[in-house]
Amino acid sequence: MPLRNPEKLNSLIETGDLEGLRLLAVPVSRFPNRSSVYRSVMMLSAQNVKHLSKIPSLAAECVMLNLEDGVAPAQKPYALALCAIALASNPTCGKKLIVRVNPLEEGGTEEIAYLNSFMPDGIRVPKIRSVDDVRRALSLIDEGIEVHLSIETKEAWLALSELAISPRIKGYYLGMLDLFADLGLSQSLIHPDNPTLHYLLSHFLITSRSCGVKPVSFVYQNHKNLDCLRNWLELEKMMGYDAKGCIAPAQADLIHEIFGHGESELTRCREIVALFEEHAAQGISGFVDEKYGFIDEPIYKGAMAVLNTR
Numbered sequence: 001m002p003l004r005n006p007e008k009l010n011s012l013i014e015t016g017d018l019e020g021l022r023l024l025a026v027p028v029s030r031f032p033n034r035s036s037v038y039r040s041v042m043m044l045s046a047q048n049v050k051h052l053s054k055i056p057s058l059a060a061e062c063v064m065l066n067l068e069d070g071v072a073p074a075q076k077p078y079a080l081a082l083c084a085i086a087l088a089s090n091p092t093c094g095k096k097l098i099v100r101v102n103p104l105e106e107g108g109t110e111e112i113a114y115l116n117s118f119m120p121d122g123i124r125v126p127k128i129r130s131v132d133d134v135r136r137a138l139s140l141i142d143e144g145i146e147v148h149l150s151i152e153t154k155e156a157w158l159a160l161s162e163l164a165i166s167p168r169i170k171g172y173y174l175g176m177l178d179l180f181a182d183l184g185l186s187q188s189l190i191h192p193d194n195p196t197l198h199y200l201l202s203h204f205l206i207t208s209r210s211c212g213v214k215p216v217s218f219v220y221q222n223h224k225n226l227d228c229l230r231n232w233l234e235l236e237k238m239m240g241y242d243a244k245g246c247i248a249p250a251q252a253d254l255i256h257e258i259f260g261h262g263e264s265e266l267t268r269c270r271e272i273v274a275l276f277e278e279h280a281a282q283g284i285s286g287f288v289d290e291k292y293g294f295i296d297e298p299i300y301k302g303a304m305a306v307l308n309t310r
Contacts, residue, residue, distance in 0.1 A: 002288035003053045003089050008047050013078050027117040030146065033096045034121075036170060036214050037308070038062040039259040041245045042259060046099075047071050047079035055095065060252040062096040064245070067111060068103075068126055076102070080111055098122040098148055098171075104136060111188045112140045122146035122170060129155035133162050146170040151204070152178035160204070164211035172208045173245065174201075192231045194268040205240055211273035219245035226254055233258035268292070269303035276300040283284040 003009065005075050012021045013306055038182045042060035044051050045198050048068050055063055065086060071079045081101055090097060101108040104127075112123060141147055145169045151157060152175025163169070180187055189196060201217065208215035210307045217236050220229045229251060236244065246252050279287050286296040 003049065003086060006053050009082065009085070013047075013049070013082075018077055019083065021078060021081040021085075025118070026080050026088060028088045028091050029310070030087065030090075030119040031092045032119065032121050033093060034110065034146075035096060038096055039243050040255040041098075041173075041216055041243060042252055043100075043247050045070050045079070045224075046083040046086070047075045049082065052082060055086060055090060055097075058095065059249050059256070060095065060246065060251070061256075062098060062243075065097065065099045065120070066125065068100050069181070072293070076107065080114060080139055084115065084118045087120055088117075094207070096121045100124040100150070101124065103127040104262055105166075109140060113138075116142040116145070120145060122148045124148040124150060124171070124173065126150040126163055126175070127153060128163065129163060130154050130159060131162055134169070138166055138168060140217045141168075143168070148173065150175050150178075152176075154179070154182045156252060161211060162209045164213050167212075169213055171214045171216055172204070173216045174204050174218045177221075191227075192235045200233075201236065201239055201241075209240075214243060215241065217241050219233040219247060220251070221247065222248075223248035223251055226250060230258065266307070269307050272299060273302040273307065276303075 009024070011020065038061035039192060040060040041062040041064055042058060043064045043066050044055070046052065046065045067076060067079050067083060072188060087097060097113055097120050099122075100113040101115070104125065107199065108125065115123065120144070120264060123141050123145055125133075125147070127142045128134060128137075128151070134149065137147055147166070148171035149156070149169065150173050156163065159180060160172070176190060177187060180254060191197065205215050220232055222228065223246075233244065237258050244255050244259070246255060272292055272295055275289055275292070276297075276299070279285070286294070290292050
């Protein structure tokens with residue numbers, strides 16, 4: 001549901017009444033969204049009352065309530081209280097609600113302690129560098145809350161296959177700009193035709209999936225250039241990605257268009273599933289179909305994977 005009394009919330013922020021704002025943040029029983037089937041992850045500044053009020057109507061399938069980048073240090077306590085109010089205002093939500101806290105050593109530890117009782121669907125921890133960082137995050141975050149990690153440091157990149165130390169870790173987010181800065185690489189290299197990017201995206205995707213963690217591709221910052229975003233999405237779709245960060249509704253719409261499955265593909269998958277299950281009931285696990293050629297269990301599983309990501 002929309003935030004209640006947005007005018008009052010804005011008034012409390014304008015007058016600097018942090019205590020009054022915190023009094024409005026009352027935990028409620030939330031019904032967690034455990035779905036891993038989401039394509040668009042929209043970054044939403046937790047300090048913006050207008051944006052938080054739009055959560056129920058956003059096209060994005062996952063909303064990232066952001067306490068880190070883009071929130072000035074003096075505004076972070078207000079953003080944290082508003083984030084809690086937004087969670088309490090949406091006890092059930094068709095969208096996955098994840099909070100990106102600040103680095104653990106820069107206020108994230110305290111933010112997690114406060115947010116645990118408000119039960120976001122997930123908490124995303126930035127600036128991860130080691131397995132020890134992950135262990136610490138797991139110890140801080142309530143067991144009923146998913147753990148998501150930003151991969152944006154060279155240490156995290158090197159340790160990518162080692163970070164998934166718990167089934168509670170559900171998502172990796174590629175922080176391309178921060179990663180390039182940490183590697184000492186120019187951001188001018190971030191182009192869909194650059195082979196370095198092809199390697200980076202491929203490695204991130206395959207390693208994440210091998211660890212059983214959902215890989216979410218980086219946010220394309222130029223929200224007005226939808227043509228370039230389309231180029232990125234078509235490349236990532238071809239590679240096997242099914243989720244990407246975004247900052248604008250038009251970007252979310254384009255992500256859904258590119259990362260969706262056409263009706264012809266869905267029909268093919270449904271028919272393959274039906275054919276395989278019909279033959280499997282007769283003890284036949286591999287056969288040739290006139291329309292689709294050879295069908296066996298891997299083909300069946302591939303068709304099921306497409307249907308399960310709708």
